[in-house]
Amino acid sequence: LLADMPKLFFLSLTTTALCLESVSSFLSNPNSLRATTTHAAGRKHILATSTGNVRAFPSSKNVMARNLAVQPAYITKDTEMIFPEAMQISLAAQYKVAIESVNEGEEVWRFVPIESTGDNEGARLSKASLYDKSFQNFSFTIQCLSLTSSQCTLEEKNAFSKDGGHDLLSNFARVTLSLADSSRAFSSEDNLLITTLSRLMAQRHYCKSESDGSYAILHGANGAISEVLSNEQLSDANLLFADVSKKSELVEMVDSVGNPLGIIPRDLVHKLNLLHRGIGIVVAKDCHIVQGTSTELPDVYVHQRTSTKRIFPSLYDMFVGGVSEAGEEAMVTASREVAEELGLQRGLDGALSEPLFKCVICTSYNRCVVTVFTYRCNVKEETLKWQEEEVAWGDFVSYPIIEAAAQLSIERLLEGGKWPGKQQAPVEPLQLEYNDGEWKTWDFVPDGLLVWEAWKEWLTDK
8 A cells, every 4th residue: 555655646636636627627618618526525526616616416417517417416515605704694584684703614694584574575574674684683693513423422422422422523503492582482493594504504514525524413403402403414405304304306505696405395494584585577579679779679578377376366467487496696696587488589599688687575475586677588589488377378579568557457566565676656547659558567576576676777777
């Protein structure tokens, strides 16, 4: 073995150089990378992204980096996630979450109750709280501390020995829950939130750890060990959340500007109203819509949701929308969604615009950082074909009609005290050549109207 050491060292250097060369070529030409890496457990992964962040996808063969519409079931040591040192803000259930790196390997999440602002639940959970980093009162904190074997308590060592005699020289994390008020009684939603985000925090430690054998010990509010999470659980999001979630599509919880905080099953995102990533697309007839344009705007596709939809049945929308899967680029999400919902297949061939802007929509049932695109639909060459279970009707509609219909829909929500957006009073009605039509009764999806409000600000360069 000693005699072979120089050869092994040279092989290691050569492999490292090849890897660096692949990453270098990828950063200069993201669509050209074909690279694989092998995890300790023997699984192959694809390194792929167009932003420079290396992500891992399970696969048995190489794929083009551009084709990111792959559901990632595993995260690995090679997965790079963004962890800015400055405080990050996110939203979860009834809380604003303030995330702060205290020391190297130590992170604190403080849960600040979102104060009531009246009867309008949507307004109470408005995005304004995302940008206020000052807070005094918090209900509880979850803290993650990286530990070495010398810092283990006897109880923790016993926990490891009971769990199969793990190597104590491996790095691991202690995740501890602390209460601001020891008399506090947690609701079932609080308990699910703490369980979920404790595991998300342990997952974040696993991504950052340099050790091949990471474990996490979860402590309850009384300091007692509640669970020991293994390497296998931490590297597989479906295993990590198996006891609180059915195996489902994996998405990302994000901070206020869309930086990923961790991978999580989609059903938990909806159950706990966690801030996540999504897209919105304006499908325009024959041309893109350009910011600040003074020319007449093209017709835009409007569709009506089916009466069987679980959320907002029979309502209208001027956007095609969807949630980004974990590790999926926004443009790939947009291309996938417009193909699935309307049968338009040219998203990655120039029909989709570059990302135009991001906005945050917050309601009592949905919180999303939305990246907005336009899609140029060539009606002479493309045929729209919607999903029957998704869309009941759809057609291109004059832009002024959409603008007037959306305004009336917002005002009806205002009258009912259910509008969570910026507009707080009726505005002057738009002067149209014709003022009669079924469009006056169209009620739009509130989420879509929130994106529409941001769209109008972007369009006029505000």
